[in-house]
Amino acid sequence: MSEKTTSIGRLVREGGRSFSFEFFPPKDEAGEAQLWQAIRDLEPYRPTFVSVTYGAGGSTRDTTVEITSRIARETSMLPMAHLTCVGHTKEELGEVLTSYAEAGVANVMLLRGDPQEGPRAEWTPTEGGFTHAVELVELAAGRGQFSIGVAAFPEGHPSAESLEHDAQVLVEKARAGAEFAVTQMFFDAADYFALVERVRARGADLPIVPGIMPILNLGAITRQGELIGTSVPDWVVQSFDGLTEAAEIRANGIRLATQLCQDLLDGGAPGLHFYTLNRSKATREIFEALRITV
Numbered sequence: 001m002s003e004k005t006t007s008i009g010r011l012v013r014e015g016g017r018s019f020s021f022e023f024f025p026p027k028d029e030a031g032e033a034q035l036w037q038a039i040r041d042l043e044p045y046r047p048t049f050v051s052v053t054y055g056a057g058g059s060t061r062d063t064t065v066e067i068t069s070r071i072a073r074e075t076s077m078l079p080m081a082h083l084t085c086v087g088h089t090k091e092e093l094g095e096v097l098t099s100y101a102e103a104g105v106a107n108v109m110l111l112r113g114d115p116q117e118g119p120r121a122e123w124t125p126t127e128g129g130f131t132h133a134v135e136l137v138e139l140a141a142g143r144g145q146f147s148i149g150v151a152a153f154p155e156g157h158p159s160a161e162s163l164e165h166d167a168q169v170l171v172e173k174a175r176a177g178a179e180f181a182v183t184q185m186f187f188d189a190a191d192y193f194a195l196v197e198r199v200r201a202r203g204a205d206l207p208i209v210p211g212i213m214p215i216l217n218l219g220a221i222t223r224q225g226e227l228i229g230t231s232v233p234d235w236v237v238q239s240f241d242g243l244t245e246a247a248e249i250r251a252n253g254i255r256l257a258t259q260l261c262q263d264l265l266d267g268g269a270p271g272l273h274f275y276t277l278n279r280s281k282a283t284r285e286i287f288e289a290l291r292i293t294v
Contacts, residue, residue, distance in 0.1 A: 007106070018049070054111075080109055089127070216249070
């Protein structure tokens with residue numbers, strides 16, 4: 001197996017602590033320049049892998065394939081491409097998987113995805129498509145050529161009946177062929193460890209990598225959290241009281257994220273996955289604060 005087709009699932013499970021970055025397909029030339037600058041800035045940190053998201057309804061399908069392929073060709077980093085069920089038939093999903101395989105991308109993050117109206121909107125499957133992420137996992141696993149990652153939700157997916165049901169869904173994805181999971185953002189380490197305990201209690205040893213999003217704009221993070229089911233704890237909100245300068249707010253957000261990362265690593269998390277928003281500075285600052293060196 002070549003370096004570019006190394007299994008991320010195996011690396012996360014066996015390779016020690018995993019550190020990874022997530023990017024999204026840009027909308028214009030300026031965004032593309034920003035993306036590739038972030039990639040160049042973060043490449044020296046030798047991440048275990050990097051992932052590229054997939055737009056709502058497959059809106060960035062070609063761009064996601066292109067960026068992921070270019071990372072594989074032109075950098076030393078191991079890429080993982082996202083794929084969602086939204087807006088695709090089973091046949092179309094198979095075609096995207098074929099595109100990834102032909103581009104030399106052997107690692108995929110498979111998600112049900114959110115309705116275009118948002119994660120709290122009622123889910124309506126595409127005619128001829130899938131209703132659950134586990135079906136997409138089964139499709140990819142059946143090909144025998146992909147290492148599969150899936151999403152995890154420390155506070156439960158907005159559509160989940162309960163935290164227990166949400167954990168069972170994650171276990172079912174593991175049994176269908178998922179090799180590891182990455183969580184959406186959260187801000188209390190206890191929520192992450194409680195999720196791990198729920199999954200372990202169901203007999204699954206799936207590695208769960210925590211997803212990290214530093215709070216650089218409290219209002220924006222709070223609004224995003226309301227949409228995706230992530231709460232900002234009162235003690236976190238209170239830590240911003242009295243801070244008015246942008247530099248002060250940013251520094252506090254970096255401090256909180258650094259402490260969260262340290263608590264997670266100290267508690268046995270298999271690594272950290274940083275949502276970069278196609279910028280590198282905050283991630284590099286956290287790395288330096290954690291003394292994770294190049």
